[in-house]
Amino acid sequence: MAGGGSAEGMKVSDVFILVGISVLVAGFIMHAWVDSEVLESEDGENAVLEKSAMLLKNDKLLINLDVDTGQLADGISVSVYLGMEEYKLNSVDSDSLEYEFTAKESGDHLIIINVSPSSEGQVEGSAIINVQRSLMFDFIVYPLGALLLSFGLYKRKEEKSAEAIDAEIS
Numbered sequence: 001m002a003g004g005g006s007a008e009g010m011k012v013s014d015v016f017i018l019v020g021i022s023v024l025v026a027g028f029i030m031h032a033w034v035d036s037e038v039l040e041s042e043d044g045e046n047a048v049l050e051k052s053a054m055l056l057k058n059d060k061l062l063i064n065l066d067v068d069t070g071q072l073a074d075g076i077s078v079s080v081y082l083g084m085e086e087y088k089l090n091s092v093d094s095d096s097l098e099y100e101f102t103a104k105e106s107g108d109h110l111i112i113i114n115v116s117p118s119s120e121g122q123v124e125g126s127a128i129i130n131v132q133r134s135l136m137f138d139f140i141v142y143p144l145g146a147l148l149l150s151f152g153l154y155k156r157k158e159e160k161s162a163e164a165i166d167a168e169i170s
């Protein structure tokens with residue numbers, strides 16, 4: 001310890017509690033933090049966004065676009081590639097800019113979003129690409145963190161009961 005002091009060693013229970021809480025918080029951040037991708041272009045050029053996603057069979061891709069449709073000429077093209085196979089996506093309904101894709105096989109999928117502006121217009125917007133897993137492998141961090149935390153609390157209770165009771169006799 002700095003300054004020549006001495007400190008008590010860290011207890012095993014404290015380590016398990018710290019690691020358990022860290023795993024739970026990291027899992028929450030991992031699932032809650034979805035960044036949007038920026039779609040921008042210069043005058044008259046297409047805005048193209050390429051993103052890669054590792055998907056397992058039956059995983060779903062949900063793509064939400066936020067683009068001003070009044071300035072678009074040809075519209076929006078969303079495609080997903082797996083090797084040489086191309087899947088063109090259509091919006092979920094005609095009024096929305098939401099696209100959905102279900103992986104037919106496992107692999108590295110390439111997502112390409114192409115937005116065409118009017119003749120001299122610009123494209124400004126964003127895209128949120130979200131993956132919904134068919135198998136809940138991503139959620140294994142929660143039971144693991146809860147298990148570590150509960151074991152740490154159990155060990156702390158056990159350590160407290162084994163401590164010697166200091167009493168002052170007057």
